[in-house]
Structure formats: C-alpha cells, structure tokens
Amino acid sequence: MPDITVTLTDTQMKGLQYISASPQEWVENVATNRARQANDEIVQMYTNRALDEGVQIPATRELIVADAFTRGWAQTAAEAQAANQPTEETSEE
Secondary structure, three states, X not given: OOOOOOOOOHHHHHHHHHHOOOHHHHHHHHHHHHHHHHHHHHHHHHHHXXXXXXXXXXXXXXXXXXXXXXXXXXXXXXXXXXXXXXXXXXXXO
C-alpha cells in the first residue's frame, strides 16, 4: 500500500492544530475522502461506457477502477496533462 508523506512548516502545523484535535487524522480523512470521490467518478464513467459498449462490468469497485485504467478509459492526471501539452512543432505554428 502506498504511503504519502507531507512536510509542514511549524506555522502550517499550528494552523491544522487550530482546526483539528488530530491533524494526522484530518489529513488522512481529506485524502481518503477525495480518493473515494474520484473512484466514484471513475465507476460512474466506466459503468456508463461499459453499458454503451456492451462490456461486462466487473464485480467490485476495485476491479472496475483497475479495468478503467487498463482499458485506457481512465488515466492519471499526469497522463491527461501530458496528452494535452502542445508539442514544440504545434507551439511554433
């Protein structure tokens, strides 16, 4: 399972302590909730596309998300950004 580490300044930590009794739990909740929302979007997109294309839908959300990336129906934000970057040839025109 991947780990994400965040380094904060003392001032940033004080800000989090101001809004939360447990900054660690707060940050974990923000990250896991946003990941859940993104996965919900992927599942919805995948389900609609699979129904439109007659593709069998996997049995679990985890399998749906994995298959969406395997099929290229979903891509990472970095991949999407790279695909939308103009090449040198097109930027010179």
